[in-house]
Amino acid sequence: MQTNFFVSVIVPVYNSENFIGRCLRSLKNQTLSKKNYEIIVVDDFSNDFSLNEIKKQKSNNIKLIKNKKNLGLPTSLNIGIKEAKGTLITRVDSDDWVHEDFLNILSTFLFLNKNLDAVSCDYALTNANEKVLKIENCIKKPIGCGIMFRIQQLYELGLYNVKFKYAEEEALRKQFLKKYSITRIPLNLYRYRQ
Numbered sequence: 001m002q003t004n005f006f007v008s009v010i011v012p013v014y015n016s017e018n019f020i021g022r023c024l025r026s027l028k029n030q031t032l033s034k035k036n037y038e039i040i041v042v043d044d045f046s047n048d049f050s051l052n053e054i055k056k057q058k059s060n061n062i063k064l065i066k067n068k069k070n071l072g073l074p075t076s077l078n079i080g081i082k083e084a085k086g087t088l089i090t091r092v093d094s095d096d097w098v099h100e101d102f103l104n105i106l107s108t109f110l111f112l113n114k115n116l117d118a119v120s121c122d123y124a125l126t127n128a129n130e131k132v133l134k135i136e137n138c139i140k141k142p143i144g145c146g147i148m149f150r151i152q153q154l155y156e157l158g159l160y161n162v163k164f165k166y167a168e169e170e171a172l173r174k175q176f177l178k179k180y181s182i183t184r185i186p187l188n189l190y191r192y193r194q
Helices: 020-028 050-056 073-083 102-112 151-157 168-179
Strands: 007-013 037-043 062-066 088-091 118-126 132-136 147-150 182-193
Touching (some): 020 050, 062 073, 073 168, 147 151
Parallel strands (some): 037 062, 118 182
Antiparallel strands (some): 118 147
């Protein structure tokens, strides 16, 4: 596998004790070489046992950032991006999880297609018990996760707009698509918990 790229995965967490373990296990078990990616967990001042669950998953490529107070999702995402060492960046929400080839396929795709700006994969919509309800097309029904960006383009756009407490990913996507494109990989590699 090529080694001249590095992926940063941002995982924003707020009161996700029941799901964060599953999320981090899926990210630790990627087929992409461990030396090619990092996991940045940003805990937004959770008041449940999320931190205990995160510590259980501790490994060399997981970096934990603890906000001193609750700052909201867009600010937490921006904190994670600013800490990122990667040239490629993706977000995985703390109650979701990914296929073992998620990082490998998306990063290889961008590595081999230098002219492409970002890549997105299809996703399985699941219920709380991880039962797949349906497979969604990521372009027809976009979500904020399962997209891999080139980090310099996110910086050019000014990262997530912190004015948007909800639908922050929609705002980012609209900004991004004014200047860049998101290519679809029709593989269901992301698990989106309803």
